[in-house]
Amino acid sequence: MQTASAQGLHVLVTGGAGFIGSHAVDRLVAAGCRVVVLDDFSTGRRDNLARWAGDRRVEIVEADVAEDLTGPLAAAAGFDAILHLAARAAAARSVEDPLGDLRVNYGGSARVLEYARRSGVNNIVFASSSAVYGDAVDLPISEEAATRPLSPYGVNKLASEHLLGCYGSTWGLSWTAFRFFNVYGPRQQPGSPYSGVISVFARQAFAGEPLTIDGDGGQTRDFVFVADVVEALVRACLERAGAGRIMNLGTGVETSINGLARLIIELSGSRSESRHGSSRAGDIRRSVARIERAGQALSYAPTVGLPDGLSRTLSWLRDSMAEL
Numbered sequence: 317m318q319t320a321s322a323q324g325l326h327v328l329v330t331g332g333a334g335f336i337g338s339h340a341v342d343r344l345v346a347a348g349c350r351v352v353v354l355d356d357f358s359t360g361r362r363d364n365l366a367r368w369a370g371d372r373r374v375e376i377v378e379a380d381v382a383e384d385l386t387g388p389l390a391a392a393a394g395f396d397a398i399l400h401l402a403a404r405a406a407a408a409r410s411v412e413d414p415l416g417d418l419r420v421n422y423g424g425s426a427r428v429l430e431y432a433r434r435s436g437v438n439n440i441v442f443a444s445s446s447a448v449y450g451d452a453v454d455l456p457i458s459e460e461a462a463t464r465p466l467s468p469y470g471v472n473k474l475a476s477e478h479l480l481g482c483y484g485s486t487w488g489l490s491w492t493a494f495r496f497f498n499v500y501g502p503r504q505q506p507g508s509p510y511s512g513v514i515s516v517f518a519r520q521a522f523a524g525e526p527l528t529i530d531g532d533g534g535q536t537r538d539f540v541f542v543a544d545v546v547e548a549l550v551r552a553c554l555e556r557a558g559a560g561r562i563m564n565l566g567t568g569v570e571t572s573i574n575g576l577a578r579l580i581i582e583l584s585g586s587r588s589e590s591r592h593g594s595s596r597a598g599d600i601r602r603s604v605a606r607i608e609r610a611g612q613a614l615s616y617a618p619t620v621g622l623p624d625g626l627s628r629t630l631s632w633l634r635d636s637m638a639e640l
Contacts, residue, residue, distance in 0.1 A: 323348035327553055328395045328437075330381050330428060331402030333360030335504045336443070336496075339546045340399055341365065345373050347554060352392045355402065356380045364503055381424035385431040397439040397553040400428045403473075407447055410469035411597045417468045425476035429483045440480065440491040441552045444562070446538070446603055448474040448495060455570070456606040459495070459562050466600060477562060490559045492552040494545075497566030497605045501542030501625060502632035514539070514626070517577055518633045521586035531595035533574035538566035538604040541620035541628075551614045558613035566605025567618045579623065584630055 327344050331337040332353030337360065344351050345368070352375045353365065368374035379388035381402040403421050404410065410417035425442070432440055447470030448463045465471045483489040504512050506519035517527045545565050551557050577590045610616035620628075 325349045325396040325554060326352070326394055328352045328354060328389070328392070328398045330354045330398070330400045330424070331360060333357060333362060333364050333376070334401065335364075335501075336499055336542055336545065337399075337401045338364035338503060339501070339542050340401065340549055341368070341374060343546050343550045344399075344553065345371075347550060349373075349554075351375070352377060352389070352395070354379055354381060354385070354388065361503075361505070382419050382427060385427055386434070389431065389435075393435060395435070395437045397441065398428060398432055398437055399441045399549060399553055400425065401443045403443065404469070405445075407467035407469040407599070408596055410467050410472070414468040417472055421469060421472035422475050422479075425479055429479060429489065432489060433483060433487050438488070438490050439553065439556055439559075440489060441549055442476065442480055442491060442493045443549075444477055444493045444495045445470065445473045446495050446497045446564070446566070446605065447600070448477070449600075449603070451601050452603070455602060456568055456604045457564065458606040459564055459609055484560065490556060492556075492558045492560070493562045494548060494552070494565045494610075495562065495605075496545065497538040497540055497564065497603060499542055499545050499565075500539055501629050503542075504629070506633060506637070513537075513573065513576065514580070514629060515633065517580045518584065518630055519637070521580050521584040521588045522634060522637060524586060524588055526589055526591040527577045527581065529573055529577060529590055529592050530599060532592060533577065533590070534572055535599065536570045536572050536602045536604065537576075538569060539571055539576070539622055539625070540565060540567050540618060541625035544616075544618040544620055548610060548614050548616045558610070561609065561613060563610040563613060563616075564605040564607055565610060565616070566607055568605055568607050569622065570602070570604035571622060579626060580630070583623070583626055
């Protein structure tokens with residue numbers, strides 16, 4: 317993708333202290349934007365934004381995305397775009413706490429859209445998920461595939477997409493939705509049980525512990541590096557590229573969890589072995605994206621392959637864990 321830039325635009329990033337959100341903040345500032353980060357820091361980390369401390373281009377507002385946003389954002393009006401990334405980003409957690417997932421993932425989207433409608437913000441970029449597809453029959457998965465989510469998380473992401481469409485048709489809001497496949501990279505935290513499988517495997521490999529694979533490990537995923545995803549998000553924010561469309565963000569490459577475990581052990585130089593545990597409720601068997609739509613609308617073309625991306629991620633995780 318060509319580099320997007322837009323000097324002086326004012327962008328609200330919900331969940332901007334999180335893994336993907338903080339990378340998006342970095343990229344938006346590099347493009348010349350002023351950014352307001354809204355985050356409740358339940359999973360986001362202030363360390364992710366440390367480089368912007370004291371910088372007038374980045375303002376941090378600590379608030380809950382599932383509450384009325386008018387008050388917390390009263391002093392930061394006049395946004396050109398909202399990048400809505402705040403979420404409980406874990407299907408397993410949604411199975412354990414479906415009402416909590418409903419409140420944050422659907423309720424938060426409703427709050428953001430209502431704030432946009434009342435404040436006159438007319439460019440909403442939304443982070444949806446490949447979880448909306450469930451166990452797709454036809455692979456690679458296109459945006460026209462049937463949506464049969466297996467978890468409350470997937471249900472609430474899909475419902476949020478419909479709400480975007482409703483606000484677009486009823487009040488004329490311009491929106492773009494991206495269905496993320498398995499995003500990974502630096503700043504993905506390994507300490508939580510809800511972390512991505514790559515960060516969990518990396519922590520286990522560095523500690524010389526067995527890499528615990530849910531089920532038989534034959535399930536597959538499409539792992540996409542965070543920088544590639546962020547470039548698409550920023551282009552949609554700055555140029556309204558792909559407005560009114562739902563698009564997959566992945567790589568089009570299918571990798572098994574068993575294969576991922578072997579690659580992480582090799583790249584980390586670990587002596588760990590793999591072991592298999594029980595399957596997780598709501599776990600999807602196979603997942604890989606078709607990405608032609610994003611390619612046409614945004615010139616989206618992932619540039620970081622899995623071995624390279626894993627090497628960068630493992631290096632960051634090794635340094636991060638050494639500081640603890």
